[in-house]
Every structure is written in C-alpha cells, then in structure tokens.
Amino acid sequence: MAPVEAHLFLLAGQHPGVTAAQALADAHAYGLAAEAAGYAGVWIAEHHFIRYGACPSAVAFAAHLLGATRRITVGTAACILSNRHPVALAEEAALLDELSGGRFRLGIARGGPWVDLEVFGTGLARYTEGFADAVDLLAAWLSGAPVVAGNAAFPFRPVHVVPRPRRPVPVWVAATSAPTVELAARYGFPLLLGLHATLAEKAALLERYAEVAAAHGHDPGAVGHASAHLAYLADDDATAAQTVRPGLSGLLAGTDDYVRLDGSTGSAHRRDRYVAHLLDLHPVGGVDRCRERIRAAAQLPGVRHLLLMVEAAGGRDRTVANVHRLARDVLGLAPTPA
Numbered sequence: 001m002a003p004v005e006a007h008l009f010l011l012a013g014q015h016p017g018v019t020a021a022q023a024l025a026d027a028h029a030y031g032l033a034a035e036a037a038g039y040a041g042v043w044i045a046e047h048h049f050i051r052y053g054a055c056p057s058a059v060a061f062a063a064h065l066l067g068a069t070r071r072i073t074v075g076t077a078a079c080i081l082s083n084r085h086p087v088a089l090a091e092e093a094a095l096l097d098e099l100s101g102g103r104f105r106l107g108i109a110r111g112g113p114w115v116d117l118e119v120f121g122t123g124l125a126r127y128t129e130g131f132a133d134a135v136d137l138l139a140a141w142l143s144g145a146p147v148v149a150g151n152a153a154f155p156f157r158p159v160h161v162v163p164r165p166r167r168p169v170p171v172w173v174a175a176t177s178a179p180t181v182e183l184a185a186r187y188g189f190p191l192l193l194g195l196h197a198t199l200a201e202k203a204a205l206l207e208r209y210a211e212v213a214a215a216h217g218h219d220p221g222a223v224g225h226a227s228a229h230l231a232y233l234a235d236d237d238a239t240a241a242q243t244v245r246p247g248l249s250g251l252l253a254g255t256d257d258y259v260r261l262d263g264s265t266g267s268a269h270r271r272d273r274y275v276a277h278l279l280d281l282h283p284v285g286g287v288d289r290c291r292e293r294i295r296a297a298a299q300l301p302g303v304r305h306l307l308l309m310v311e312a313a314g315g316r317d318r319t320v321a322n323v324h325r326l327a328r329d330v331l332g333l334a335p336t337p338a
Contacts (some may be wrong), residue, residue: 075105
C-alpha cells in the first residue's frame with residue numbers, strides 16, 4: 001500500500017472575538033508551521049459571507065502560501081465551482097501549477113444552495129444541474145489539451161489553452177453523496193472526504209467510487225483520495241475534549257451565517273450534537289487515542305492524504321503548538337531544516 005501523507009486543513013475560521021484579518025493571518029502562520037514541522041502539504045477552505053471561514057478565495061490564499069513556502073504542496077479544499085466559470089478557475093489552477101513547480105493541488109466542490117448563487121449570478125440551476133457540465137469543462141481545460149471548446153452548458157468556439165498544462169493538473173472533488181462520487185469516478189478524480197462522515201460512511205463512498213472508476217477504465221488503486229479529520233493532542237483524552245469543545249462550538253456558530261435560498265436556518269441544538277459527534281469520531285485526545293484514530297483513518301481504501309483540521313481549540317500559540325506536537329508525537333514527522 002502506498003504511504004499515507006499528513007497535511008493540514010486550514011479553515012481560517014473566526015472564533016468569537018476574532019476578526020477576519022486575524023483569522024487569515026493565523027491560518028497563514030499555521031501553513032508556515034506545517035512546512036517547518038514536516039507535513040506534506042496544506043489545504044485551504046473557501047467560504048463566502050460567513051464567519052465560519054474567512055477565506056473567500058482558496059486559490060488566492062494558496063498562491064500567497066505557495067510564495068511563502070518552498071517544499072509543501074498547497075491545495076484548495078475546496079473551490080466552490082457552482083459560483084465560478086470553470087475556465088476561469090482552470091486558468092488560475094494551471095497558472096499556479098506552473099509558477100509553483102507542480103506544488104498546487106486543486107480541490108473543487110459543488111457547494112450548497114446558499115445566497116452565493118444569487119450574489120454571483122450563477123443561480124440555483126448551477127448547483128442542482130450544472131455541476132457535471134462545469135466539471136466536464138474544467139477537466140478538458142486541465143487535461144493538457146492544446147485547444148478546448150465549450151459544451152452545451154458553457155458554449156464557446158475552440159480557444160487555445162494558455163498556459164497549457166505540462167501534465168494534467170491534479171484535481172480532487174469534495175463529495176458527500178453517491179452522485180458526486182460517481183461523477184468524480186468517471187473522470188478518475190480522487191475524492192475529498194469531509195469531517196462529518198464516519199469511517200464506515202467514507203469506506204462506502206470509496207467502495208462505490210472504485211466500482212464506477214473501474215467501469216470507466218480507471219485504476220482505483222492508482223487514485224489517492226484525501227480525508228479530513230479534526231485533530232487535537234493533549235496530555236489526556238479528557239483535557240483534549242474539554243479544550244476543544246468550547247472552541248469548536250464557537251467556531252461552528254459561524255455556520256449560522258449561512259443564508260439558504262429557501263430561507264431555512266440551522267439550530268444551536270443540532271450544533272451541540274455535531275460537536276459531540278466530531279469529538280467522538282476524530283483524533284482528539286491523548287497520544288494513544290490520536291494514534292489509534294489516525295491509524296484507523298489511514299486504513300481507508302485508497303486514502304493517501306489525511307487532512308488534519310487543527311484550529312478548533314482557537315488561539316494562535318495553542319494551535320501552532322498543536323501542529324508541532326501532532327507532527328512529533330503522533331505522526332512521527334521530521335522537522336524541515338531551516
């Protein structure tokens with residue numbers, strides 16, 4: 001089995017009392033800490049109009065972090081394709097892949113039925129029906145082909161691909177449902193699996209992926225999926241849970257800012273249950289518990305990248321310490337020489 005790499009998943013979330021500017025600066029500091037601690041890479045989340053995530057452009061953040069680092073890969077987890085023209089995103093991905101010497105990784109997502117679709121003018125149909133057409137055009141542009149024409153949803157005459165990728169640019173697809181898994185599998189694009197799903201649920205999605213990918217001529221064993229996990233290391237399990245619970249609850253309160261097109265809202269009661277679910281599911285605890293949960297996650301079939309969300313407890317100094325302590329005591333990573 002191919003080795004599993006450890007990465008950070010940076011939310012740039014706003015804890016209560018933290019400004020967006022502070023959240024972004026903190027996330028940048030965590031990216032630099034990841035390279036120093038020996039992680040393989042960093043992935044940046046993207047959100048619009050909510051405190052839960054202060055980064056509205058994962059591509060722009062990735063570009064900044066690529067320029068500030070030398071070794072790690074930097075990816076997006078994930079760019080909301082329903083809000084953007086796929087060629088515009090593909091051009092930026094090809095540009096960053098070229099400028100970074102191949103260190104850029106593009107993750108895309110369908111997103112949700114949020115007000116974003118109204119603000120950016122793409123409409124609900126891009127979310128419900130247009131995602132497959134957008135993925136199709138994005139895949140064509142990043143394939144390395146010299147010329148690409150539009151499709152039925154994005155009609156345009158053939159144009160030259162500039163800059164033309166020297167190789168197919170790596171693309172991951174965030175997936176929580178079978179239809180999105182099947183769409184990614186048709187192209188052989190690996191999956192980005194989120195925080196909320198159990199290992200059993202992720203394994204079921206990966207099993208379906210392997211079936212569809214093989215049916216379309218792709219080798220499932222050659223695809224390196226990514227799986228996101230909340231991670232916090234303390235002296236013991238109880239201390240870890242007590243430290244993370246209030247910070248995670250405050251962070252998730254930012255999801256109340258979501259404005260759905262149908263007018264519905266979330267609830268604090270569901271949020272409390274979700275916090276308990278995440279603490280129970282992920283490597284949050286002492287060394288033994290964290291190692292066991294990391295080891296179990298690494299056994300997911302086809303997963304080659306573990307994306308660790310380390311910001312939940314809040315506080316820059318505490319989070320940087322968590323980044324280094326996880327690397328040293330749980331993952332066994334060697335620090336990068338200065």
